[in-house]
Structure formats: structure tokens, C-alpha cells
Amino acid sequence: MxxxxxxxxxxxxxxxxxxxxxxxxxxxxxxxxxxxxxxxxxxxxxxxxxxxxxNAGGFWDGLNQLGDYPGEVLAEAWANRANLPALIVRFLPALIETVNIAAVSTLVGAGAGLVLSLLSTRGLARWPRLTPLFRRLMDIMRAMPEIVIALVLIFVLGGGPVPAMIAIAIHTAGALGKMYSEVAENADLKPVEGLTSTGATWAQKMWLGVLPQVAPNYISYSLLRFEINIRASAILGFVGAGGLGYELRNSMSWGLGRFDEAAAIFLLLFGTIVLFDQVSSRYRNRLTEGHAK
Amino acid sequence: MSTAELSQMKSDADALFRRKRIFAFALPALVLAYFVYIFFAFDIPGLIKRANWDNAVTLASDSWSYKTHVTRDNRTGETDVVIEGERKGAYPEGQRPDWVTGDDIITVDLGGDTFVRLLPDRRTEIDIPGFGMIEAQANGRQITSNLPADIPDWINASDRRVAITLPEGRVAITGSKTEVFNYFPGWELFWFTFDSPYYGHGLTEIVFGPRIDPARANIVGAVSDWWNNPMWLHKNVVWAIGETILMAFLGTMGAALVALPLAFMAARRFAPVMIIRAASRRLFDFLRGVDALIWTVVLSRAFGPGPLTGALAILITDTGTFGKIFSEALENVDAKQIEGVASTGAKPLQRYRFGVIPQVVPILLAQILYFLESNTRSATIIGAITGGGIGLLLTQAIQTQKDWEEVVYYIILIVGVVMAMDSFSGWLRGKLIGRKD
The missing domain is CATH 1.20.5 (Single alpha-helices involved in coiled-coils or other helix-helix interfaces)
Structure with missing residues (x-):
């Protein structure tokens, strides 16, 4: 051409x-x-x-020492391997506490996030003028690192699982609220209109008209959050909020000679995280794709 | 349709309804039962009993106000006025706030017609409207006062110590010293301390007014005095914030760089050898499963406290996460584009560069930027554990259990930085891969 x-x-x-x-x-x-x-x-x-x-120690020096600590832990755990089952049983309550913190905060956070998301979604909001307010509120809740709230609450309430639970729940509400509201924006408004014509209240419209449409996605996001929250609750334990993290800090601050305990805790934490990751990802696949593979 | 079929369908529908109804009641009941269990497992009644509400009140009032101490040493008889009881906040010689007057008899006006007079010979008078005059005399370690035996609960008195808490302020008298605390709203000395010539000057005065410190230009001097403020340590705070962002940046980007080649090895399309694929997938699972907490603990043993440890902890954990996400993205790549590139005679590397990368880059970038924001938050927490960044400052400020205004300052900064990172990463995402949200 x-x-x-x-x-x-x-x-x-x-x-x-x-x-x-x-x-x-x-x-x-x-x-x-x-x-x-x-x-x-x-x-x-x-x-x-x-x-x-x-940094206190340099990178290249540290690189050489990288294997030292895990090596010591493993060596000692191996030397005391007969104790390991007993230790795992001993730390089981702490593990349950960690999982409980995550579960409660996910439930509470998901509930609060649900309300916040519906209040801040265009077309669904109870008070359309207040949507920017609720959005800002969610942004702030989301931006708040858990440790900030946890430390302040530990100062007031004392150590234990409740400060961690509240801290994680607040962050969860903000994070889930944003994801929920993105889903709710795409919800079909026809059921809502239908319910409006029958004189339904706002709560009824949301419960019967919107939730059935978005529930699979909401549950899937909540499960993902639950995975994240297990990690968060273990970390918060380390700053004094109970559970496995707390036990880990104790066993480490005892200095030498308690590495078998540390190893047992590492093992429990690793196992729990992997287990919940697998279970939740299977259910999430089922929820978003309709059926199990 | 026969009657039998119809009744079969009806009973099916009934059964479905019954199942749904049971489900609708059972699920909330289950959640409720779980909450009841948690109520006792977390020992909520005991917690309410143990909670220290005084701490909460201190926290709430201290976070938006500051106190000025007027202290008379009962041995030497010297009086000084100090903000927040820190040496760095002391009023210089000959300078006093206007509510402290007198030389031999020092009168402290707490407001609301409440006066404290520091009299010679270790005597103290407190004039409280509606209650009367309290007189106290310190003798050695003994305190004698005219307080009646039946005192209200805002006064705490023994022969060693008298403490009076008023809405206007607080007075504490012991044998060694008499202290008056006066509360004011605001964060005093946030900009300049007393030793700075710019203390007490407004912004317009500093920017437009005549030169205050003859040695320096106003703006230069003011910024440098603010930067080196010994009470609020702005320099350290800015460095700490920088360290936290640095941890998040290095960790996220490093993880992405490490994870990308590994992800090719884990994707079915690019790694036909099963063992390599399985090995790299298990590696990702392992990195993710050993939580950031454990990586932080292990790494801080090797590298010591500091931002590098935090960055590496984020890097290792996120390598696992990125590897999983990237390999999933690579599995879903459209083969047609690769075939098209291959048909021009492209070698494998070129096929990846022009056939695969353009397809996955938007997904990868979106994920990386999302993690950058979320890692800023994680870096605060990891910093609190390893000892670096703003997380460390925050934990220190909370553990010393004073200066709650600093805690609030750090919290505002952290939330501000995370929100800024959020909008920055959203903006960058929009710029790089086109606006989608």
C-alpha cells in the first residue's frame, strides 16, 4: 500500500x-x-x-549470624524433643486465646463494617448527606494501626485479650467497611425499590433487599480478614495483649535455656496460620465461584 | 403435572423453608453463644473491675492540656516554675507566668478565686472559695495543717503529705517541697522552648516582623529552633516517621523484586517441571506461614534493632504473599498474546518481555501499591517490636506513662502518614494503570 x-x-x-x-x-x-x-x-x-x-547491627554482619538463632532454637528443641508434645499442650490455651481474639474481633468488626458500609454507599445510605462523614470515619479507623489502640487500651484496661480484640475490631471495621461498600455499590437496586413500595423500613430494605445479593462476597472478605486478624492478634500479644505472642515474649525474655518453649510456640503459630489459610481459601473459592472445585 | 409430583414439590419446598428457618435462628444463636463464651473466657467482669479509670481520665485530660508546676523547695526556700516538670521546660531566671506573683510571699492564682500562697518558713496557705483557708506548715518531714478530721474526698491528708485536687489545679505538700499544678489547654512549647528567642512570637511576627535574633534570619532561626526543640524532639520524630516509611518502601519493593522471578517458577505455564513448581509454592507457603512476628524476632537477633530489620521482616513475609499473588496472575495470562509475539520469531526472554509482562504489570502494580500502604501500618507495629521508627517512640511514650500529649501527637502523625500513603498509592495507581476506582 x-x-x-x-x-x-x-x-x-x-x-x-x-x-x-x-x-x-x-x-x-x-x-x-x-x-x-x-x-x-x-x-x-x-x-x-x-x-x-x-540499624544497630550491619547488614553483612547480620547475614552471617542469620542462621545462629534459628539454629540454636532448633538444636535445643531437638535436644529436648521429648518435651515438645507436653509444651504444645501447655501452650494450647494461649493458642485458643489468640484464635478467639481474631474470631471475636472479626465478628464485631464485620458487624460494624457492615453498618458503616451501608451508611456510606451511594443510593443505599440512610442519611445521604452524612455519607462523607462515615467514609472519613472508616478511613481513620482503617489507618489506625492496631498497636496504637492496643497500647492505649492496655494502659487503661490492663494487659489481656480485650484490648487486642477492641483494637483489631476497630481496624477490621474500617477495612471491611471499605471493601463491603465497594461491593454494595454494584448491588442491584430493584429489590430495594420493590421493598420500598411495600413500605419497608431502611433496616428491612438492607436486610432483605441488599444483603442476600452481597452476602457471598461479604463472607469471603470476612474470611480473608479472619486470616489477617490471626496474625495481628499474635503480634499484639507480643506487646502485652495475651495469647501466643505474649507467651513467645515471655519465653524469649527468659534468655537462654527456654528455646524449646519458643520452638513449640513457633510450631503452633505456624501450624495455625497455615491451617486457617487453607481452610479459609477453600471456602472463599467456593463462595466466589459458586461451587467447590 | 400429576398430583403426586405436585405434592412432592410442595413437601420439598416446605423442607427447604424449614431448613432456612432453622438456619436463620441457629446462626444468630450460635454467634450469641460464642459471645457468651467469650464473655467468660476473656473474663470481662474481672476486667471491668480491674480497669483503671483514673488512667483513662489522666490520658483524656493530659492529651489536650499541659500542666505547669510551681515548686517551692522547703529546704532551700527556692521556688521555680516549670512546664510539665521537665528541666527543659523551666522558666528562665526572672521570668514568670503572670499568674505567679510576689517575692517574699509568692501568690499562685489558679483561677476561679482560688489562690495558693507560698509563705516564708515553709508555710502554705490555700484559699478555696466555699471551703475556707487551708494552712499547712512543713516541719522536717512532718506536715501540720488546720484541716478538720472530717475532710472531703478531694483532699488527701496525712502527717507526711497533704494533697488537694481542685477543678482549677492540684496542690501537693510534703516535707521536702510544696508543689502547685496549674492546668492549661494546648500543647505548650510545641514550637519553641524558653531558651529560643522566638518563644512567644506569632507566625506573622516571625515571617514579616523585624529580626528577633540578630545572628540569624527569622525564618531560618525559627525553623532550626523548632527542628531542635528539646521538649518535643521534632527532629527525632521526623526521622522516626522516615524510618517507618523506609521500612515499608524497602520491604515492599524488595519483596516484589524477589518474588517476580520466583513467581515465574511457580506458575504452571512457565515452569513445566513439577518439582520446581511445587518447591517454589511450598517456599511461598512457608514464608507466609511463618508470620511477620516470627521473622521479626528471628531477624532482630541477627541484625539488631533498627529499620533494616523491620524492612527485611516485611520483605520476607511479603515475598511469600507476592509470590502467591504474582504466580496466580501469571497463570491467568492470555496465551494469544504470547503466541503472537512468538510468531515474529521472538526468543523466550523477548516473549516474556513483550508477551507476558505487559499483561501482568497492571495487576502487579496495583498489588504492590496496595501493600505499600498496608505495610506502612505493619512497619509501625514491627518497629514497636524490633525497636525502630515511630512505633518505638510510641511504645516508649506510652510505657513512661506521662506526656500523653506526645502520645496523641504520635498517633495523629501515624494516622496522617498512613492516610497520606493510602491516597498517594491510590493516585500513583491511577497514574500508572489508568483510573479504575
Missing amino acids: TDATFGATPAGHTVEGIRADYMAQVQRRRLYGGLTLMIFVILMVSGFTVADSR
Whole structure:
């Protein structure tokens, strides 16, 4: 095909012109890509240098010692392997507490998130003018790291599972509220209209008109949150909120000679996380794809 | 349709309804039962009894106010006025707030017609409207006062110590010293401490007014004095925030860089050898299953406390998560595009570069940016455990159990940073892969 086909074309539309434009564009894109890459590399390298210099131990020294601690733990756990089953039984209540914290905070957080999400979804909100307020509220709840609330509550309520539960529940409500409201935005409004025509209250409309549509997604998100919350509740235990994390800190702060306990806790935590990951991902697949594979 | 079929359908429908009804009642009942169990398992009644509500009141009132101590040393007779009882917050010689007056008799006006007079010879008078004059005399370690035997519950008196708590302020008298605490709203000395020449000057005065410190330009001096504020330590706080963001950035990006090649090894389409695939998948499961908490504990033993440890802990945990997500994205790649590239005679590496990468990049970027935000939060928590970043400052401020205004300051900063990261990553996501949300 020649340019004669197009008749009288402007200079830029000849094949040469197009090619030149294209090459220029490619070059510009390469330049931008190269610059972005360069900035990224500079950020990574300088960031690493700064982090390394502000760390108590250096990176390369640490790398050599990396295996020391796990090695000691494993060696001691292996030496005392006869104790391991007894230790696991001993720490089982702590494990149950950790899982309970996660479960309660997921339930409470999901309930609060549900209400918040419906209140802040366009078209469904009870008070449409207040949707920005509820959205902001969810943003703040979501941005609040669990540890902040947990530490403050530990100061007031004392150590134990409840501060952790409240802290995780608040964050969960914010995080789930956002995801829920994204789902609810796509909900079909016809059932709601139908219910409105029968004179249903707002709560009835939501319960009967919206929830049946969004429930599978909501439950799937909640299960994912539950996985995340198990990890969070273990971490919060470490700062004094009970459960496995607390036991782990105790067994570590005893110093040498308690590594078999640490190993038992590592094992329990690892097993729990993997177990719940597997179970929840199976159910999530079933919920979102309709049937089990 | 025969009658038999009809009645069969009806009974089926009835059974379904019955099942649904049972379910609708059983599920809430189950949740309720679980909550009852939790109520006792978490010992909520005991917790309410043990909770220290005074702490909550201190926290709530201290977070938006500050107290100024007027302290008379009962041995030397010297009086000083100090903000928050910290040496760095002491009023300099010859300078006093206007509610402290007098030389031999120092009168402290707590407001609301309540006066405390610090008299010579270790005597103290407290004039409380509606109650009368309380006189106290310190003798060695003994306190004698004119308090009646029957005192209200806002006064706590023994022969060693008299403490009076009023809405206007607090007075504590012991043998060694007499202390008056006066409360004011706000965060005093947030900008400048007393030793800075800019203390007490407004913003417009500093920016537009005449030079306050002859040695320095106003803005330069003010910024440097604020930056080096010894009470609020803005420099350390900014560094700590920077460390936290650095942990999140290094951890997230490092994890993405490590996970990408590994993800190719775990995706069925690109790794035909079963063993490699299974091995890399188990590796991801292992990295994710050993939680960030355990990685943090293990790494801090090797690398010591600091931001690098936190970054590495995030890196390792997220390598597992990213590996899983990336490999799933790679499995779902459209084969037609790769075939098209292959038909031009492209070698395997070129096929990946032009056939696969353009398809997965938007998904990967969206995930990476999402994790960047969520890791800023994790970095706060990990910092509290390993000892780095704003998480460390926060735990220290809470554990010392004073200066709650600093705790509130840190909390506001943390929430602000996380929200800023959230909107930044959302903005970047929109820029890089086109607006979708």
C-alpha cells in the first residue's frame, strides 16, 4: 500500500512521518522508563544505605549470624524433643486465646463494617448527606494501626485479650467497611425499590433487599480478614495483649535455656496460620465461584 | 403435572423453608453463644473491675492540656516554675507566668478565686472559695495543717503529705517541697522552648516582623529552633516517621523484586517441571506461614534493632504473599498474546518481555501499591517490636506513662502518614494503570 491511496495527506501522515512520530514516541517512552527505573534504583540503594546505617547491627554482619538463632532454637528443641508434645499442650490455651481474639474481633468488626458500609454507599445510605462523614470515619479507623489502640487500651484496661480484640475490631471495621461498600455499590437496586413500595423500613430494605445479593462476597472478605486478624492478634500479644505472642515474649525474655518453649510456640503459630489459610481459601473459592472445585 | 409430583414439590419446598428457618435462628444463636463464651473466657467482669479509670481520665485530660508546676523547695526556700516538670521546660531566671506573683510571699492564682500562697518558713496557705483557708506548715518531714478530721474526698491528708485536687489545679505538700499544678489547654512549647528567642512570637511576627535574633534570619532561626526543640524532639520524630516509611518502601519493593522471578517458577505455564513448581509454592507457603512476628524476632537477633530489620521482616513475609499473588496472575495470562509475539520469531526472554509482562504489570502494580500502604501500618507495629521508627517512640511514650500529649501527637502523625500513603498509592495507581476506582 502506498500513500497515493490516501490522496493528498498532510506531511505528518505519510509513512515516513508516522514512523518518525512513532520512533520519537518510543524514544520518549524509553527515556521516561529509564528515568523512572533510575529514580527507583537510587531510592532503593540510598534507602538501603540509610536503613543499614541506622540499624544497630550491619547488614553483612547480620547475614552471617542469620542462621545462629534459628539454629540454636532448633538444636535445643531437638535436644529436648521429648518435651515438645507436653509444651504444645501447655501452650494450647494461649493458642485458643489468640484464635478467639481474631474470631471475636472479626465478628464485631464485620458487624460494624457492615453498618458503616451501608451508611456510606451511594443510593443505599440512610442519611445521604452524612455519607462523607462515615467514609472519613472508616478511613481513620482503617489507618489506625492496631498497636496504637492496643497500647492505649492496655494502659487503661490492663494487659489481656480485650484490648487486642477492641483494637483489631476497630481496624477490621474500617477495612471491611471499605471493601463491603465497594461491593454494595454494584448491588442491584430493584429489590430495594420493590421493598420500598411495600413500605419497608431502611433496616428491612438492607436486610432483605441488599444483603442476600452481597452476602457471598461479604463472607469471603470476612474470611480473608479472619486470616489477617490471626496474625495481628499474635503480634499484639507480643506487646502485652495475651495469647501466643505474649507467651513467645515471655519465653524469649527468659534468655537462654527456654528455646524449646519458643520452638513449640513457633510450631503452633505456624501450624495455625497455615491451617486457617487453607481452610479459609477453600471456602472463599467456593463462595466466589459458586461451587467447590 | 400429576398430583403426586405436585405434592412432592410442595413437601420439598416446605423442607427447604424449614431448613432456612432453622438456619436463620441457629446462626444468630450460635454467634450469641460464642459471645457468651467469650464473655467468660476473656473474663470481662474481672476486667471491668480491674480497669483503671483514673488512667483513662489522666490520658483524656493530659492529651489536650499541659500542666505547669510551681515548686517551692522547703529546704532551700527556692521556688521555680516549670512546664510539665521537665528541666527543659523551666522558666528562665526572672521570668514568670503572670499568674505567679510576689517575692517574699509568692501568690499562685489558679483561677476561679482560688489562690495558693507560698509563705516564708515553709508555710502554705490555700484559699478555696466555699471551703475556707487551708494552712499547712512543713516541719522536717512532718506536715501540720488546720484541716478538720472530717475532710472531703478531694483532699488527701496525712502527717507526711497533704494533697488537694481542685477543678482549677492540684496542690501537693510534703516535707521536702510544696508543689502547685496549674492546668492549661494546648500543647505548650510545641514550637519553641524558653531558651529560643522566638518563644512567644506569632507566625506573622516571625515571617514579616523585624529580626528577633540578630545572628540569624527569622525564618531560618525559627525553623532550626523548632527542628531542635528539646521538649518535643521534632527532629527525632521526623526521622522516626522516615524510618517507618523506609521500612515499608524497602520491604515492599524488595519483596516484589524477589518474588517476580520466583513467581515465574511457580506458575504452571512457565515452569513445566513439577518439582520446581511445587518447591517454589511450598517456599511461598512457608514464608507466609511463618508470620511477620516470627521473622521479626528471628531477624532482630541477627541484625539488631533498627529499620533494616523491620524492612527485611516485611520483605520476607511479603515475598511469600507476592509470590502467591504474582504466580496466580501469571497463570491467568492470555496465551494469544504470547503466541503472537512468538510468531515474529521472538526468543523466550523477548516473549516474556513483550508477551507476558505487559499483561501482568497492571495487576502487579496495583498489588504492590496496595501493600505499600498496608505495610506502612505493619512497619509501625514491627518497629514497636524490633525497636525502630515511630512505633518505638510510641511504645516508649506510652510505657513512661506521662506526656500523653506526645502520645496523641504520635498517633495523629501515624494516622496522617498512613492516610497520606493510602491516597498517594491510590493516585500513583491511577497514574500508572489508568483510573479504575
